[in-house]
Amino acid sequence: MMKKDTLSPGSHLTKVRRYGAIAKGVTFAALITFVLSGCAIGGGTSSPSASGIAGYYDPINAALYAPSDAQVLQPSSGPTDVGPITGQELTPLYSQAEPVPAGPIGDPSKTYTFCFSQGLSNNPWSTAQKESLMIEAAKHPNITIKYTETNDPSQQVSDLQSCVSQKVDGVLVFPESVGPLTPAVKSVCDAGIFIIGMERTVDTTCPNSWVYLDYKQGAIDVAKAIGDHLGGKGTIVETQGTMGSSPQILRHEGFAGTIATDYSGITTYEATPADFDRTKAYQSALSFLQSPQGKNIDAWYTQYSEMALGVQAALQQTGRTNIPIYTWGDDKATCAAIEDGSVLASVPATPLHADLALRIAIKAIDGQDYPKAVLLQQPPLLTKDNAAAYCATTWGSAS
Numbered sequence: 001m002m003k004k005d006t007l008s009p010g011s012h013l014t015k016v017r018r019y020g021a022i023a024k025g026v027t028f029a030a031l032i033t034f035v036l037s038g039c040a041i042g043g044g045t046s047s048p049s050a051s052g053i054a055g056y057y058d059p060i061n062a063a064l065y066a067p068s069d070a071q072v073l074q075p076s077s078g079p080t081d082v083g084p085i086t087g088q089e090l091t092p093l094y095s096q097a098e099p100v101p102a103g104p105i106g107d108p109s110k111t112y113t114f115c116f117s118q119g120l121s122n123n124p125w126s127t128a129q130k131e132s133l134m135i136e137a138a139k140h141p142n143i144t145i146k147y148t149e150t151n152d153p154s155q156q157v158s159d160l161q162s163c164v165s166q167k168v169d170g171v172l173v174f175p176e177s178v179g180p181l182t183p184a185v186k187s188v189c190d191a192g193i194f195i196i197g198m199e200r201t202v203d204t205t206c207p208n209s210w211v212y213l214d215y216k217q218g219a220i221d222v223a224k225a226i227g228d229h230l231g232g233k234g235t236i237v238e239t240q241g242t243m244g245s246s247p248q249i250l251r252h253e254g255f256a257g258t259i260a261t262d263y264s265g266i267t268t269y270e271a272t273p274a275d276f277d278r279t280k281a282y283q284s285a286l287s288f289l290q291s292p293q294g295k296n297i298d299a300w301y302t303q304y305s306e307m308a309l310g311v312q313a314a315l316q317q318t319g320r321t322n323i324p325i326y327t328w329g330d331d332k333a334t335c336a337a338i339e340d341g342s343v344l345a346s347v348p349a350t351p352l353h354a355d356l357a358l359r360i361a362i363k364a365i366d367g368q369d370y371p372k373a374v375l376l377q378q379p380p381l382l383t384k385d386n387a388a389a390y391c392a393t394t395w396g397s398a399s
Contacts, residue, residue, distance in 0.1 A: 066212035070373035115163035119176025133354035214378035219254020227263035234298030281310030305329025331396030
């Protein structure tokens with residue numbers, strides 16, 4: 001077990017709680033008012049403090065990042081499988097990591113039950129993540145997975161409570177947001193049930209293991225790509241995802257911190273958050289484009305490629321296709337948008353990591369050594385120069 005939290009007042013929790021307050025306390029109408037009022041983030045006034053090292057920033061929400069001693073895994077091309085839900089070919093980039101043999105795990109005469117709790121539903125990301133788990137689970141005949149998915153943090157808390165009451169052998173969790181899910185994850189730890197998280201993080205070190213994406217490097221890469229493209233001057237619009245979730249917090253923090261550190265001539269405006277959803281991003285972008293601040297935009301940054309495609313549709317509808325879009329995601333639709341020029345660059349972030357999380361859980365069941373924290377190494381940005389090759393083996397549909 002990793003050591004328990006020893007957090008002090010005024011630490012990184014301050015910003016986490018502020019985001020949580022925004023998510024719970026601000027109505028949609030109020031957010032629209034906020035956007036149309038032209039609240040700008042520029043010149044470093046609302047960004048994390050700079051470390052003095054070019055391209056880096058001091059994280060405020062340090063506990064949400066991978067620890068410094070995390071095991072770093074490099075992507076490698078593994079065998080191609082067919083997604084059990086979509087029927088699409090999938091090539092998980094970490095399928096060779098932490099290998100376990102196919103066949104029964106632990107005691108062959110026993111059935112092992114795991115909960116897989118997803119805090120995101122009806123989204124290509126969550127579907128691909130679930131498929132990567134299903135592919136691995138199918139290799140082990142005495143494993144049963146209880147799947148739950150929701151966009152409601154209260155429901156996910158209830159789902160985890162149900163897992164505890166059923167005394168399952170392990171829990172795999174993709175938490176919806178930091179605030180509500182932190183105590184829920186702690187309750188699983190307190191019950192003595194093996195728990196491993198994936199990508200989205202919470203503010204506790206109690207889980208047995210966690211699979212992290214490299215949010216710091218990804219945020220630096222995309223911020224520098226935008227800043228360099230604009231020559232250090234101009235205006236960027238940012239569309240954030242689900243407020244209070246770790247990807248929303250960290251994809252904003254790293255972006256804003258790097259812009260403040262290296263590009264003081266750039267001002268950033270925030271459109272209404274769009275919950276990592278294409279339709280909501282489209283509606284948010286239309287609203288912003290009708291605002292006074294929407295008249296002069298040099299680039300648009302979204303925290304997920306589904307939102308980028310929504311922004312792209314709004315820009316096409318309003319005849320503003322000259323505005324370059326930058327985002328996060330490495331699915332086929334994002335690759336296609338990069339190849340046709342409607343998205344300029346994207347941070348390749350993969351949901352195909354639940355298979356890795358299950359193998360780590362299997363190692364724990366079998367009494368083998370397993371990593372306490374795994375960091376998936378961040379590949380370079382996807383651009384028109386490399387998207388075609390990447391598209392050949394990535395996940396999702398092309399539309």
